[in-house]
Amino acid sequence: MIYLSPPHMSGKELEYVKKAFESNYIAPVGEFVDRFERSIIxxxxxxxxxxxxxxxxxxxxxxxxxxxxxxxxxxSNFTFIGSVNPILYERNEPIFIDVDKYWHMDVELLEKAIKEDDIKAVILPHIYGQVADIKPILELCRKNGIYLIEDAAESLGAYYKWGIENEKLRVVFSGTIGEIGVYSFNGNKLLTTSSGGVLVSNNEKLVEKAKFLSTQAKEPDFIEYVHKEVGFNYRMSNILAAIGVGQMEVIEERIAKKREIFNWYKEFLDEEFMPELKSTRGTRWLTTLIFKNKNPFKIMKKLRENNIESRPLWNPMHLQPLFKGAKAYLNGRSEELFKKGLCLPSGTRLTKNQVKEICEIIQSS
Ligand SMILES: Cc1ncc(COP(=O)(O)O)c(C=O)c1O
Structure with missing residues (x-):
């Protein structure tokens, strides 16, 4: 079976997990949690x-x-539900914004929404390893006193070529631009800890507060378990962080391979691939495209018959039964993408021959 984006270990992970066992920090604290956070920083x-x-x-x-x-x-209304569920956890109302030609939140629609609705925060998903056109969105948020949270779950390692500073190119990574950014280490991501995430910010106080809330909001100045507010049990285990440390050692290798796979698909298929925004480097976590004349759901079935996994593009949020009647600023783009598009196998162990075979099945469908 060829899977969509299976885990790919560096070879160091087991050694680090063993070390974590030997330390007996089989808990959500320990050397590897610190090392993993440091590697992201x-x-x-x-x-x-x-x-x-x-x-x-x-x-x-x-x-x-x-x-x-x-x-x-x-x-954005073209994303995974994981971007939206947290909005509901705090009894907020999601306002869905359709996407631009780069498949990311459309800034003009966002501007319209800000004029009409009292929006307090924007969650900006960067999808499929690529990044949104963040500068105008950031500007709009700053001008209107709105917090910008980057859902960089799918885009760890993607960056903006921000400009020249001291005669050197300044590179800024997705997730580090808004007030807060979040990465996912779920099993199908570029890197995985089986399940995991990292919250980042350039505001250390926000991260400190998030850490406090993620460990049951236990007041640090008391040994006798004093709590003044509601907390959560959201911390990462030291064992999983050990996997993360091993994974972070090969991040650039994995990105280079993902991008190579994307180029192979481009070589073999004459279709409309997800574009890359100018002056950015996406990771091509998943190779995604829209077909000019083919039905993606038929292709998915044909690939499945050949033991090859592919997936539809995101089913727009405003079409979800959960969000019936929710406010949405639409332009038809996300619906079109969903109807015509597909995510192709993008695992970093794929060979060029396998990609060729996949493309031949697609072409014959
Ligand atoms: C865009 C997006 N946001 C959020 C999530 C949630 O991440 P996790 O599974 O780590 O909770 C995911 C994927 O899983 C995602 O693709």
Missing amino acids: DYTNVKSAVAVCNATSGLHLALRVLGIKDSKVAV
């Missing part, structure tokens, strides 16, 4: 990070520490 050049049990809990903490409750939160 060093790689993304962010000030502070806290490892949590998944990106969904990270996004929940982001809203909590920013005090976004009983409010309106704008979010």
